[in-house]
Amino acid sequence: MKLSLTQENLSRALGSVGRVVSSRSSLPVLSNVLLATDGNRLRLSATNLEIGINYWIGSKVESQGSLTVPARLFSEFVSNLPHGAIELAATDNVLTVKSPHYESKINGIAADEFPLIPTISNDPVLTLDAGIMKEALVQVVIAASADEARPVLAGVYLYTEDNTLFLVATDSYRLAEKRIELPGDAPQAFSAIIPARTMQELVRLLGEAEGDVEVYLDEGQVMFRIADVELVSRLIEGQFPNYRQIIPENAETSFDIETAEFSRITKVASLFARESAGSIKVDIRAEGEVSVVSSDSEVGGNTSKAECEVSGDDGEISLNARYLTDALGVMKSPVVTFAISGKLNPCVLSPAGENASDDYIHIVMPLRT
Amino acid sequence: MKLSLTQENLSRALGSVGRVVSSRSSLPVLSNVLLATDGNRLRLSATNLEIGINYWIGSKVESQGSLTVPARLFSEFVSNLPHGAIELAATDNVLTVKSPHYESKINGIAADEFPLIPTISNDPVLTLDAGIMKEALVQVVIAASADEARPVLAGVYLYTEDNTLFLVATDSYRLAEKRIELPGDAPQAFSAIIPARTMQELVRLLGEAEGDVEVYLDEGQVMFRIADVELVSRLIEGQFPNYRQIIPENAETSFDIETAEFSRITKVASLFARESAGSIKVDIRAEGEVSVVSSDSEVGGNTSKAECEVSGDDGEISLNARYLTDALGVMKSPVVTFAISGKLNPCVLSPAGENASDDYIHIVMPLRT
Numbered sequence: 116m117k118l119s120l121t122q123e124n125l126s127r128a129l130g131s132v133g134r135v136v137s138s139r140s141s142l143p144v145l146s147n148v149l150l151a152t153d154g155n156r157l158r159l160s161a162t163n164l165e166i167g168i169n170y171w172i173g174s175k176v177e178s179q180g181s182l183t184v185p186a187r188l189f190s191e192f193v194s195n196l197p198h199g200a201i202e203l204a205a206t207d208n209v210l211t212v213k214s215p216h217y218e219s220k221i222n223g224i225a226a227d228e229f230p231l232i233p234t235i236s237n238d239p240v241l242t243l244d245a246g247i248m249k250e251a252l253v254q255v256v257i258a259a260s261a262d263e264a265r266p267v268l269a270g271v272y273l274y275t276e277d278n279t280l281f282l283v284a285t286d287s288y289r290l291a292e293k294r295i296e297l298p299g300d301a302p303q304a305f306s307a308i309i310p311a312r313t314m315q316e317l318v319r320l321l322g323e324a325e326g327d328v329e330v331y332l333d334e335g336q337v338m339f340r341i342a343d344v345e346l347v348s349r350l351i352e353g354q355f356p357n358y359r360q361i362i363p364e365n366a367e368t369s370f371d372i373e374t375a376e377f378s379r380i381t382k383v384a385s386l387f388a389r390e391s392a393g394s395i396k397v398d399i400r401a402e403g404e405v406s407v408v409s410s411d412s413e414v415g416g417n418t419s420k421a422e423c424e425v426s427g428d429d430g431e432i433s434l435n436a437r438y439l440t441d442a443l444g445v446m447k448s449p450v451v452t453f454a455i456s457g458k459l460n461p462c463v464l465s466p467a468g469e470n471a472s473d474d475y476i477h478i479v480m481p482l483r484t
Numbered sequence: 485m486k487l488s489l490t491q492e493n494l495s496r497a498l499g500s501v502g503r504v505v506s507s508r509s510s511l512p513v514l515s516n517v518l519l520a521t522d523g524n525r526l527r528l529s530a531t532n533l534e535i536g537i538n539y540w541i542g543s544k545v546e547s548q549g550s551l552t553v554p555a556r557l558f559s560e561f562v563s564n565l566p567h568g569a570i571e572l573a574a575t576d577n578v579l580t581v582k583s584p585h586y587e588s589k590i591n592g593i594a595a596d597e598f599p600l601i602p603t604i605s606n607d608p609v610l611t612l613d614a615g616i617m618k619e620a621l622v623q624v625v626i627a628a629s630a631d632e633a634r635p636v637l638a639g640v641y642l643y644t645e646d647n648t649l650f651l652v653a654t655d656s657y658r659l660a661e662k663r664i665e666l667p668g669d670a671p672q673a674f675s676a677i678i679p680a681r682t683m684q685e686l687v688r689l690l691g692e693a694e695g696d697v698e699v700y701l702d703e704g705q706v707m708f709r710i711a712d713v714e715l716v717s718r719l720i721e722g723q724f725p726n727y728r729q730i731i732p733e734n735a736e737t738s739f740d741i742e743t744a745e746f747s748r749i750t751k752v753a754s755l756f757a758r759e760s761a762g763s764i765k766v767d768i769r770a771e772g773e774v775s776v777v778s779s780d781s782e783v784g785g786n787t788s789k790a791e792c793e794v795s796g797d798d799g800e801i802s803l804n805a806r807y808l809t810d811a812l813g814v815m816k817s818p819v820v821t822f823a824i825s826g827k828l829n830p831c832v833l834s835p836a837g838e839n840a841s842d843d844y845i846h847i848v849m850p851l852r853t
Contacts, residue, residue: 188755188783195752209784217752221784383564383586386557414557415578415590 116152116180116205122196122214124172128159129190131320131344132170136186137163144183148190149229150203150210151181156343157203160232161186166313167232168320171343181226184210189221232347235338239329240305241280243295245341248328249321251282251293252314254445254475259311260286271314272355273330274306283358284311289438290358290478291445308355309337313348320346362478363463366454368399368430371467372423374451377405378443380419384409385436387417394482395436397453397462401429405453409436432458433482442477459483485521485549485574491565491583493541497528498559500689500713501539505555506532513552513597517559519572519579520550520595525712526572529601530555535682536601537689540712550595553579558590601716604707608698609674610649612664614710617697618690620651620662621683623814623844628680629655639720640683642699643675652727653680658807659727659830659847660814677724678706682717689715731847732832735823737768737799740836741792743820746774747812749788753778754805756786763851764805766822766831770798774822778805801827802851811846828852 129148137145140163149160157174160167182205192212193201202213210221252271260268265287272283280295280302317339321328324341331338332350339346384395387409398406406420432455442464443451450468464477498517506514509532518529526543529536551574561581562570571582579590621640629637634656641652649664649671686708690697693710700707701719708715753764756778767775775789801824811833812820819837833846 185783192752192755192786195748195755197748216749216789217786218788219752219756219784219786222782379564379566380585383561383588386561386564387588413591414554415588417561417586417588419587420585 116150116182116203117177118152118157118174119177119200119202120157120172120174122193122198122201125201126190126194126196128170128172129186129193132159132161132168133186133190134319135163135166135168135316136161138187144224144228145230146185146187147183147224147229148186149181149183149226150205151226152176152179160229162230162232164230165310165349166316167347168316169232169234169345169347180205182208182210182223183226183229184221184223192219192221233336234345234347235331235333235336237331237333239340240303240332241275241297241330242327243280243297243330245321245324245326245328247295249318249324250447251295252318252321254447254477255282255284255291255293256311256314256318257284257441257445258286258289258291258477259284259314261311266351267308267353267355270308270310270351272306272308275302275304278302283355285356285358288435288480289442290361291442292358292362292476294474296474305332306355307332307337308351308353310348310351313337313346317346320344361461362476363454363456363460365456366427366463367456368401368425368427369452369454370399370405370423370425371450371452372405372421374443374446374449376421377451377453378440380407380421381436381439381443383407383419384417385440387412387415388436390414393436394433394484395439396431396433396484397439397455398431399425399429399455401425401427430455430457432462433484434462434479435482438479442479446475446477448472485519485551485572486546487521487526487543488546488569488571489526489541489543491562491567491570494570495559495563495565497539497541498555498562501528501530501537502555502559503688504532504535504537504685505530507556513593514599515554515556516552516593516598517555518550518552518595518598519574521545521548529598531599531601533599534679534718535685536716537685538601538603538714538716549574551577551579551592552595552598553590553592561588561590602705603714603716604700604702604705606700606702608709609672609701610644610666610699611696612649612666612699614690614693614695614697616664618687618693619816620664621687621690623816623846624651624653624660624662625680625683625687626653626810626814627655627658627660627846628653628683630680635720636677636722636724639677639679639724641675641677641724644671644673647671652724654725654727657804657849658811659730660811661727661731661845663843665843674701675724676701676706677720677722679717679720682706682715686715689713730830731845732823732825732829734825735796735832736825737770737794737796738821738823739768739774739792739794740819740821741774741790743812743815743818745790746820746822747809749776749790750805750808750812752776752788753786754809756781756784757805759783762805763802763853764808765800765802765853766808766824767800768794768798768824770794770796799824799826801831802853803831803848804851807848811848815844815846817841
């Protein structure tokens with residue numbers, strides 16, 4: 116293998132594929148990144164056996180070949196090189212890297228020990244603007260479960276219904292649902308539960324990407340393609356809970372408030388709620404005031420207030436402050452509606468104010484106090 | 485105690501004094517910050533029994549008094565409040581904090597349990613521009629020892645000689661010396677070894693400070709005063725090593741190089757030197773080239789080169805890459821001189837190029853290979 120490419124392209128690609136490398140795998144080759152020529156391009160691949168990435172970059176290929184090298188060392192090394200041309204050459208499992216003033220040899224492992232990252236050659240089930248997909252995932256993935264006790268809850272549920280794509284996640288304490296209207300004719304019907312970790316990786320890959328992301332499904336697998344990058348992941352098997360039944364239809368009490376202000380008074384109250392595992396009370400007065408209260412504990416107590424427009428009666432609900440802060444943190448609209456129906460039913464946060472879209476809800480279950 | 489002040493001033497003061505609070509002390513009151521009225525000002529104090537800070541801020545004091553409250557909680561709380569006026573009131577060891585929309589109670593500990601932070605009422609032994617002091621400390625403190633095995637090496641040695649202030653630190657592997665010419669008449673003669681941790685704290689306090697810093701010395705103690713802030717610390721007892729004898733007087737080989745370029749080729753080489761505990765070789769060719777070489781190891785090997793102006797013969801020296809990177813990192817001048825006399829003597833780094841001042845040297849001991 117012998118080729119040349121630019122430091123800028125190689126460094127960017129290594130930054131992306133490097134994140135899925137498992138640094139503590141028992142299989143040494145999994146700490147490596149695969150470099151393989153593919154016509155006039157270089158393919159970089161990395162996998163932790165759950166997620167795999169293939170990343171192609173344009174190169175001047177003199178001779179074909181492939182080799183794997185330690186991902187972390189290679190990535191740090193390349194990122195410290197000056198911009199401009201880099202020459203890569205592989206002989207006897209040693210990669211020689213040359214750039215003006217720098218010459219390194221990196222010991223590798225033969226490419227045939229590297230696991231195959233499968234590709235999916237069906238037609239895509241969905242094509243969507245990368246920016247829209249990223250924004251939707253950021254709003255939803257935060258509600259997925261961090262533990263694997265109930266595997267389906269550690270995923271994001273994607274499905275189409277009529278002309279709408281739904282993205283849903285819940286860890287059973289909170290739930291986020293985003294709806295995206297799909298343009299054109301009726302889209303292909305599909306549903307899939309995709310690991311939250313895969314979705315977090317996709318969010319990073321989407322980064323500042325322009326253009327479209329394509330979604331491919333196959334037996335037990337999903338693939339996302341953004342330009343010259345493919346992210347492949349296993350799917351989660353099982354049935355996603357019938358979540359719609361827990362979304363309250365009406366509210367006894369609701370108010371509109373500036374998202375930043377609500378976030379701030381919640382954060383201040385949460386400082387005093389550490390001893391009570393983050394429990395805070397949202398106290399709504401019909402005359403137009405909301406208080407976030409952390410009850411007295413060993414360190415002290417706090418009441419934070421804001422004026423707001425209230426519809427309905429007085430009301431109160433106890434919540435985990437972190438879930439409320441998380442929800443407000445992914446709310447795009449500058450104004451949010453907070454709605455409750457008594458202290459035993461979940462509260463609903465949704466975008467409000469002028470021009471707010473009606474395509475997102477975030478539900479938080481109450482704490483019983 | 486009852487008073488009002490601005491969120492901005494209180495938050496800034498808490499940020500500064502909070503850093504010396506020992507969060508894991510066996511004495512609970514040491515996790516607290518002392519609030520005490522002092523005429524028309526509020527004094528905030530914190531100490532870890534080695535370093536103490538007194539910080540005064542202007543306040544509208546209605547009634548005098550004092551109380552200590554948990555530093556971390558109080559600081560986080562205040563930093564999250566909106567800008568503007570804050571009211572503090574203490575009754576029965578409870579601090580009530582009011583600002584528009586926020587009301588909190590924080591349980592405290594009586595002020596008389598808080599240790600006294602001594603002040604020094606002598607005349608200052610030195611008055612220096614805060615910016616000059618900060619820059620000098622940054623360049624020197626990095627060479628101090630991080631462990632206390634030899635206490636004097638865990639400090640920065642300050643002394644005056646003729647019209648010059650010397651700041652010196654060494655961990656026995658490297659040494660940094662900064663000289664500052666003092667204006668006016670002969671300064672007061674003094675010498676003191678000040679803990680490196682105190683100096684790091686002083687660097688932070690000097691931050692963007694304008695004006696002068698005053699240095700006060702007393703039996704076993706040092707105090708720095710910057711406007712309304714006093715930093716008090718114990719001194720280190722003992723004799724600082726007679727360091728001048730290890731500074732080489734002449735060089736067999738030396739070269740001038742751009743500081744950033746030298747730093748970059750060292751960093752790249754160091755990536756390959758992890759197995760050899762950071763050992764790299766600087767190889768100088770009289771015809772005008774320097775290489776930084778990490779010898780072949782299990783991961784591979786690297787040679788990084790730069791062109792430069794060499795005086796004298798060929799030469800080489802083995803160094804710990806981190807010490808070289810550290811030294812280059814605190815070098816202010818865009819060009820640096822690197823000088824050696826054989827592979828067994830220390831190397832000397834000093835500012836070079838146009839307008840470079842001749843007031844700093846950084847010495848790194850060689851590795852014997």
